[in-house]
Amino acid sequence: MSDLEDLNRALSQATPKPDADKRAAAIALAKKNFARSQESRDPARLTSERPKTGLLIRGAKAMLNTLSNRAIMTVTTGIAAVGLVSVSTGFWMNKPLSIKGNSDDLVVVEEVMMPEDLAAEQETFLAEPMVEPMIAMDQAAPLLSKRAAPLAGMPAQPLIGAASNAETFPEVIDNPVKVTAEDPVSTFSVDVDTASWGVIRNSLNWGSLPPKNAVRIEEMVNYFPYDYTAPKDDAAFKTSVGVTNSPWRDGAQIVHIGLQGAEITDKPPLNLVFLIDTSGSMSDPNKLPLLIQSFRLMLGQLSDNDMISIVTYAGSAGQVLEPTKASDRETIMAALERLDAGGSTAGQEGLQQAYATAKSMARDGAVSRVILATDGDFNVGIQEPDALEEFISEQRDSGTYLSVLGFGRGNLDDATMQALAQAGNGNAAYIDTLSEAQKVLVDELSGALFPIADDVKIQVEFNPATVAEYRLIGYETRALNREDFNNDKVDAGEIGAGHQVTALYEIVPVGSQARLTDPLRYGTAPTGGNPDELGFLRLRYKQPGESESQLIETPILMNSEPLQEADFALAIAGFGQILRGSDLIGDWSMQDAIDLAISARGQDPFGYRQEAITLMRLAQSLQ
Numbered sequence: 001m002s003d004l005e006d007l008n009r010a011l012s013q014a015t016p017k018p019d020a021d022k023r024a025a026a027i028a029l030a031k032k033n034f035a036r037s038q039e040s041r042d043p044a045r046l047t048s049e050r051p052k053t054g055l056l057i058r059g060a061k062a063m064l065n066t067l068s069n070r071a072i073m074t075v076t077t078g079i080a081a082v083g084l085v086s087v088s089t090g091f092w093m094n095k096p097l098s099i100k101g102n103s104d105d106l107v108v109v110e111e112v113m114m115p116e117d118l119a120a121e122q123e124t125f126l127a128e129p130m131v132e133p134m135i136a137m138d139q140a141a142p143l144l145s146k147r148a149a150p151l152a153g154m155p156a157q158p159l160i161g162a163a164s165n166a167e168t169f170p171e172v173i174d175n176p177v178k179v180t181a182e183d184p185v186s187t188f189s190v191d192v193d194t195a196s197w198g199v200i201r202n203s204l205n206w207g208s209l210p211p212k213n214a215v216r217i218e219e220m221v222n223y224f225p226y227d228y229t230a231p232k233d234d235a236a237f238k239t240s241v242g243v244t245n246s247p248w249r250d251g252a253q254i255v256h257i258g259l260q261g262a263e264i265t266d267k268p269p270l271n272l273v274f275l276i277d278t279s280g281s282m283s284d285p286n287k288l289p290l291l292i293q294s295f296r297l298m299l300g301q302l303s304d305n306d307m308i309s310i311v312t313y314a315g316s317a318g319q320v321l322e323p324t325k326a327s328d329r330e331t332i333m334a335a336l337e338r339l340d341a342g343g344s345t346a347g348q349e350g351l352q353q354a355y356a357t358a359k360s361m362a363r364d365g366a367v368s369r370v371i372l373a374t375d376g377d378f379n380v381g382i383q384e385p386d387a388l389e390e391f392i393s394e395q396r397d398s399g400t401y402l403s404v405l406g407f408g409r410g411n412l413d414d415a416t417m418q419a420l421a422q423a424g425n426g427n428a429a430y431i432d433t434l435s436e437a438q439k440v441l442v443d444e445l446s447g448a449l450f451p452i453a454d455d456v457k458i459q460v461e462f463n464p465a466t467v468a469e470y471r472l473i474g475y476e477t478r479a480l481n482r483e484d485f486n487n488d489k490v491d492a493g494e495i496g497a498g499h500q501v502t503a504l505y506e507i508v509p510v511g512s513q514a515r516l517t518d519p520l521r522y523g524t525a526p527t528g529g530n531p532d533e534l535g536f537l538r539l540r541y542k543q544p545g546e547s548e549s550q551l552i553e554t555p556i557l558m559n560s561e562p563l564q565e566a567d568f569a570l571a572i573a574g575f576g577q578i579l580r581g582s583d584l585i586g587d588w589s590m591q592d593a594i595d596l597a598i599s600a601r602g603q604d605p606f607g608y609r610q611e612a613i614t615l616m617r618l619a620q621s622l623q
Contacts, residue, residue, distance in 0.1 A: 166411045169213035181464040189478040189492035190456040190501045197223040198430030204618045217576035218474030227564045228260040242563035248588035251514030259501040269305035271361040275354040277374035278312045283341035287408035294437035302326035313350025358400045368400040376413030392423040402426040447496035453541040455492040459485045462535040464526035469508040567600035590620040
């Protein structure tokens with residue numbers, strides 16, 4: 001008799017007949033559990049203990065959702081092999097388990113009683129963190145290798161994150177080329193947000209190009225530090241201007257504006273309200289658990305004079321930590337570690353409670369700031385970005401700043417996060433790794449928490465006698481009307497201690513063959529102005545707490561030398577334009593961006609620039 005016939009005979013003898021009643025009951029229970037799992041109605045449980053039932057099934061499903069087709073075949077083949085062995089040895093218990101998953105893919109799984117050695121392996125498996133779709137690749141690969149390979153006897157495939165269509169980003173339409181003789185003035189609000197770079201990095205590390213609207217070039221360029229001249233005496237800023245040739249278009253030039261904020265030595269006390277999203281969508285390891293680890297890093301940088309309070313929001317909002325000295329780290333960490341995710345997202349109620357808490361903590365000379373940590377999902381109360389922006393705008397007059405920290409992917413509402421940060425006199429960052437938390441909440445903490453200027457606006461007037469065309473690279477979501485520049489009631493961006501701002505204009509000199517538009521047949525030839533000037537830079541800002549702005553003016557001279565490290569900023573700007581599919585950079589390629597970044601890498605003590613080069617290479621492979 002053949003081996004196949006022996007196996008068939010064994011299977012026919014070992015497999016019990018299905019129980020129709022048990023099957024129907026199990027399916028009904030699984031559907032009920034699935035419906036409940038979509039969004040809990042209960043508020044967050046203030047405990048660090050989490051249920052461990054069903055971890056094996058949830059982990060396997062999360063793993064399968066993120067695998068390539070070949071990897072799925074490998075893993076499922078291994079699972080099938082294990083199942084055959086279990087059936088042939090007769091270790092079945094007919095105990096149905098409820099699982100989470102798509103209702104169209106419900107599977108009733110029966111618990112398997114394993115031999116002693118297999119049971120021990122299962123216990124070890126359950127004790128380890130489950131593979132989740134959005135953990136870092138360097139963490140996911142070892143986990144997958146350890147678990148999938150023994151099942152199939154084959155090397156595991158790398159884990160690739162699936163793109164989500166539930167994410168929202170502000171619509172960005174690239175700035176157009178403008179004819180200087182027709183429209184010589186460009187006005188925008190400064191931006192020190194860096195969230196876009198984090199989202200781009202996360203997408204590329206998961207093996208996919210980022211969504212086009214997630215690419216905001218100014219946030220990419222401003223992610224990196226540059227060697228700008230520091231201000232002297234009591235000046236809040238030092239503006240630097242350089243001119244260099246465009247790397248992607250012969251005959252065009254780049255006007256490079258660098259703004260360096262002053263450092264502060266005598267830091268005022270802080271009143272910080274951590275407003276933490278504990279809704280059901282925050283349960284992933286790269287959301288609430290990473291958030292808690294990130295705040296742990298930040299606590300070590302605060303002084304004894306700083307005060308901390310914690311407000312959470314899910315089905316309802318509540319204060320889980322009364323104002324506490326930052327030096328009492330044990331009490332603060334105990335409150336953080338008790339947090340758990342569950343409930344819908346009552347964002348409006350959470351914001352109201354956070355601002356009320358900040359108001360109650362107010363002290364003379366102290367800086368008050370709400371730090372909102374969320375995946376951006378607001379589904380209870382105010383939901384639309386416009387309505388949220390209006391609500392926050394009404395609160396900023398109290399003097400309380402708002403910073404927004406984004407965590408996790410899948411349902412990231414970047415549009416809401418941007419609206420909140422811009423309206424709340426604050427900044428936005430995206431944290432996908434503990435290393436990024438170190439950069440944002442430790443290395444750049446002073447810039448994130450201590451404002452030195454409010455409502456910072458930039459206006460450039462180009463000289464039509466020397467500049468035929470120009471375009472601002474990035475800052476599409478920060479554009480202002482020309483008349484807004486002198487209107488102190490118009491809100492603009494804020495800058496913290498030591499922060500830098502970089503802005504890049506591509507210009508085409510008069511007479512250059514790089515011009516994209518034809519001169520008007522009936523237009524008047526531009527005249528006047530200083531023939532040595534390409535344009536004139538104006539900057540307005542307010543001292544924190546003041547209502548009247550101050551003005552800084554700087555001419556942009558034709559013979560201005562390039563700023564130090566200009567080439568690296570241009571490499572990042574070119575990288576962003578490629579990701580956005582710009583048709584204004586000709587045939588300039590990702591390899592050109594990589595070569596320019598490598599040649600201009602310079603001093604890179606924390607490896608940020610090398611990381612950028614690595615991401616460019618990943619993007620090149622994915623194009």
